[in-house]
Amino acid sequence: MALPFSPPRLHLSSSIFRTFLVSAFLLIVISLLLFSPVSRICPSAVSSPLVAPAPTSLRHLLFGIASSSKSWPRRKSYVRLWWRLGFMRGAVFLDSPIAGETDEPGLPTLRVSANTSRFPYTFEGGLRSAIRIARIVKELVEGVVGNDSSDADIRWVVLGDDDTLFFPENLVGTLAKYDWEQWYYVGGQSESVWQNSKHSFSMAYGGGGIAMSYPLAKVLARVLDSCLVRYAHLYGSDDRIFACLAELGVGLTHEPGFHQVDVRGDIFGILSAHPLTPLISLHHLDQIEPIFPGMTRMAAFDHLFRSAHFDPSRILQQTICYDSSKLLTISVSWGYVVQIFEGNQLIVDLLSVPETYTHWKRGLSSLILSYMFNTREFNKDPCKKPDVFFFESVVQHQGRIQSNYTMHDLEICQERKVHTKNLKQITIFSQFLQPRQPLRRECCEVLQTSSATVMEIYIRKCKDDELIAMHQGTG
Ligand SMILES: *[C@@H]1O[C@H](CO)[C@@H](O)[C@H](O)[C@H]1NC(C)=O
Ligand SMILES: *[C@@H]1O[C@H](CO)[C@@H](O)[C@H](O)[C@H]1NC(C)=O
Numbered sequence: 001m002a003l004p005f006s007p008p009r010l011h012l013s014s015s016i017f018r019t020f021l022v023s024a025f026l027l028i029v030i031s032l033l034l035f036s037p038v039s040r041i042c043p044s045a046v047s048s049p050l051v052a053p054a055p056t057s058l059r060h061l062l063f064g065i066a067s068s069s070k071s072w073p074r075r076k077s078y079v080r081l082w083w084r085l086g087f088m089r090g091a092v093f094l095d096s097p098i099a100g101e102t103d104e105p106g107l108p109t110l111r112v113s114a115n116t117s118r119f120p121y122t123f124e125g126g127l128r129s130a131i132r133i134a135r136i137v138k139e140l141v142e143g144v145v146g147n148d149s150s151d152a153d154i155r156w157v158v159l160g161d162d163d164t165l166f167f168p169e170n171l172v173g174t175l176a177k178y179d180w181e182q183w184y185y186v187g188g189q190s191e192s193v194w195q196n197s198k199h200s201f202s203m204a205y206g207g208g209g210i211a212m213s214y215p216l217a218k219v220l221a222r223v224l225d226s227c228l229v230r231y232a233h234l235y236g237s238d239d240r241i242f243a244c245l246a247e248l249g250v251g252l253t254h255e256p257g258f259h260q261v262d263v264r265g266d267i268f269g270i271l272s273a274h275p276l277t278p279l280i281s282l283h284h285l286d287q288i289e290p291i292f293p294g295m296t297r298m299a300a301f302d303h304l305f306r307s308a309h310f311d312p313s314r315i316l317q318q319t320i321c322y323d324s325s326k327l328l329t330i331s332v333s334w335g336y337v338v339q340i341f342e343g344n345q346l347i348v349d350l351l352s353v354p355e356t357y358t359h360w361k362r363g364l365s366s367l368i369l370s371y372m373f374n375t376r377e378f379n380k381d382p383c384k385k386p387d388v389f390f391f392e393s394v395v396q397h398q399g400r401i402q403s404n405y406t407m408h409d410l411e412i413c414q415e416r417k418v419h420t421k422n423l424k425q426i427t428i429f430s431q432f433l434q435p436r437q438p439l440r441r442e443c444c445e446v447l448q449t450s451s452a453t454v455m456e457i458y459i460r461k462c463k464d465d466e467l468i469a470m471h472q473g474t475g
Contacts, residue, residue, distance in 0.1 A: 056176040058168055060155040062144065062214075063090025064136040065108060066206070066237070067162035068129070069098045072110075075162040077298055078285055080106050081305055082166045089154075091143070092162065093136045095129065114139060119225075120232035131228055133237035137212065141221040155180035157217040159210040159241075163285045165301060166209060169312035170278035173435045174255055175211055183216040185250050188258030188280075191270070192360050193370045195262050199239055202252050206238035207283035208260035220244060255280065262360040265289055269354035269378060272333045274316040276439050279308075288357075291336075292390055293408055303391070307335025310394045311401055314433040319459050320347050321444035322470040326419040329470070331386070332444060332457065335394070338405045338426045339386035340455075344470040354378035383413035389426045403428045422452040430459040443468060 065079060072094060079092070083106060090108045103109050113132045121128035137157055144154065156175050160166060178184045187204020190196050195205075204210040212220065220241070227244035234240055242252075257280035261267065266289045282301075290300040308315040311334070319332045322344070329345035332338050341350075352374035379385050389405035396402075405426040433442075443462035446455065462468070 056155055056172060056180065058084060058087045058172055059089070060153060060180075061088065061090075061172065061175070062140060062154045062157050063088060063108060064140040064157065064159045065090065065092040065162055065164075066133040066136055066159070067092045068095045071162055072098060073101065075286075076104075076107055078163055078165060078301070079108070081298075081301055082168060083107055084168060088168070090158075091140065093133070093139065095132060111139070111143075119228045122232045123235045126235045130235065130237040130240065133206070134228065134240040135224065136237075137217055137241065138221040138224050141214075141217050154214045157212045157214060159206060159212075160281065161207045161283065163283060164207055164209055165282045165285065167279050167281065167308055167312060167315065170257060170280050170315075170435075171209075171211070173278060173313070174257060174280055177437060178213070178253065180213045181215060182213060183219075183248075183250050184211070184213040184253055185216065185245050186211040186253045186255055186258075188254065188256055188260060189372060190260045190262040190360075191371050191373070192262040193372060194359075194361050195260075196372065199235070200242060203238060203242040204252055204258070205260035205262075205283075206236065206241070208258040209281045209283075210238065210241060216245075216248075216250065219248065223248070257281070259283060261288065263288070263357040264360060265357045267291065267357050268337070269356040269375070271316055272318070272331065272337050272339065273351060273353045274318055274333065275373075276317075276441055278313055278435065278439075279316045304336065307391055307394050307403060310396075310403075311335070311430070311432050313435045314430065317433065317439075317442075318351070319442050319444045320345075320350055320468050321446055321457060323419075323446040324470050324472055328419060328446075330444070330446065330455075330457065332428060332459070334428070334430065334459070335403065336391050338389040338428070338457075340389075340420055340423070341386045347468045349376065352376045381413075387420050387423065392425075399431075401430045401432065403430070423455055424453045426455045426457060428457045428459060441468065 067075065072092065085106050088108070091111045092108050093111050093113045095113060097112055101110065113135065116128070116131045116135065119131045121131055137159060140157060158166070158171065175186065178186065185204060187210045188208045189201060189203070190199070190205050224244055227247060228240060231240050231243045234243060255277070256275045257277045259270070259280075259282050261270075261282055261284040263270070264287050268291070271291060285297065285301065290297045292300040292303050295303060304315070315335045317334050319334065321330045321332070322328070323330070327343055329341040329343065329350070330338060331341070331350050353371070353376070355375045356378045388408050390408050392404045392406045394401060394403040405428070407424050440462065442459050443466055444457050444459045447458055449456050
């Protein structure tokens, strides 16, 4: 843009003819700008580049990962599962350098946080590393500005821990809904009512991930240190960021796809009844059991990423189908698990979360130990629990996605389940799920096959008036 608008150069040239030529050129450029089709459709385009801004993508995100010299050697494998080399920018912040540890391909750059010993920390029993971690956003933004390396391309700053898994396409798709030029603070609450009551119901929990539009992150970077002095009594880094943003007058935009995972044990229940929104993150990876049976934790997350890479929008999306001829209800959590229940189970009951996990905080009264979502009992009795089939493999075949789920249960109830007794595998056919807002849950059908060992299911868009319920006499 600067090229045609350089008056000093015109004065330096003494040639009137040259001045005339340049003026004529300028006139043409100005009239093109004013009367081009773009400016007629959208008058504001006159002051901005003529090309529409590119949709938000991974390259517009700047990540800050909180780690430490103690945890990084072990947890970098978690980061490697989701980090996209060449498509993502960001850094891992350590408390001190690790001997022999240098930047590795496939991982963000390593940085050592600045000294924070001058800031007060008074939360009894807490960790003062909270201050260092809260300042990641500041060091990240100042690093970019100091470097002048394509600062213009950043739209969002995303903060997470070294035990956070991000699902990159869904993270980007979610942030793309918001105008990054405004001030946005996006994230999720804790699952635990107790945690939210101790910290805040209006705060983005750091392990689940905090996203901030870049203009907001830049302002926060400027004022953060003065807030840190005022909030010495708070516990964590996310409390401090929340407090400082509250002082800036900014509130949380809640996105339930961010998962802090403040529970312990088997999160099967949470993963099998995901809310109707894309999965953005999972956290506390060391506190939960492997999410697939018979695998190590790392192998199990890697396995989930196989389906997540394939159709990111659909991962964990819950679909309910009914086989009225056999009186079966099937709940699919795509890319993770299929459950078959006997009888007619209403969808509203299957949307509540089976309590397969335990509380984050041990030894408190049950009232305060409730969750931020509806739960239901998970009966471990093999004759009362559903048949469970875990995700095994996925391929694309003639424009359809075919995913297979295999029978897992070790103890199978022999007395009942006439129709599922010999069932060993479920095959699900689906199309790529287009990310759209709002999502409508899709419908599914049990296909008629002659096989007693394989059940085939087809997931498709529901018809306008179609209801997800058991229809007697059909199926
Ligand atoms: C941090 O600063 C304090 C006070 O200036 C100093 O005593 C301490 O050694 C510093 N720590 C590191 C790791 O440099
Ligand atoms: C799923 O199972 C069917 C039937 O056993 C098989 O033909 C198909 O190749 C399997 N697909 C995948 C992705 O493993």
